[in-house]
Amino acid sequence: MAKIFIRERNRISKGEGMPRFAVVAVEGADLKFFQLHVRKSELDAIAQSIGAEVVELPRGTGQDAGEGSGGGKRQKKSGRKKMSLGNA
Numbered sequence: 001m002a003k004i005f006i007r008e009r010n011r012i013s014k015g016e017g018m019p020r021f022a023v024v025a026v027e028g029a030d031l032k033f034f035q036l037h038v039r040k041s042e043l044d045a046i047a048q049s050i051g052a053e054v055v056e057l058p059r060g061t062g063q064d065a066g067e068g069s070g071g072g073k074r075q076k077k078s079g080r081k082k083m084s085l086g087n088a
Helices: 040-050
Strands: 002-008 021-027 052-056
Touching (some): 021 040, 040 052
Antiparallel strands (some): 002 021
């Protein structure tokens, strides 16, 4: 049986009208997702159509859980600027 592994997104609050789940992985099905953030009803319809099981992954419970410490935009590093090799 195919499985679709999902997790609940961190920065989505209830009632925002945005998809709450992110597809993490798919096992045992020739299936390609073009939209990685989907609604639960959409996942259930896809799973029923292909005979798959939806597996919701647990959220982290460590000291950094919910702090958003694992991703996001990178901070711009300060440092040397690139030098041009033109006429110096």
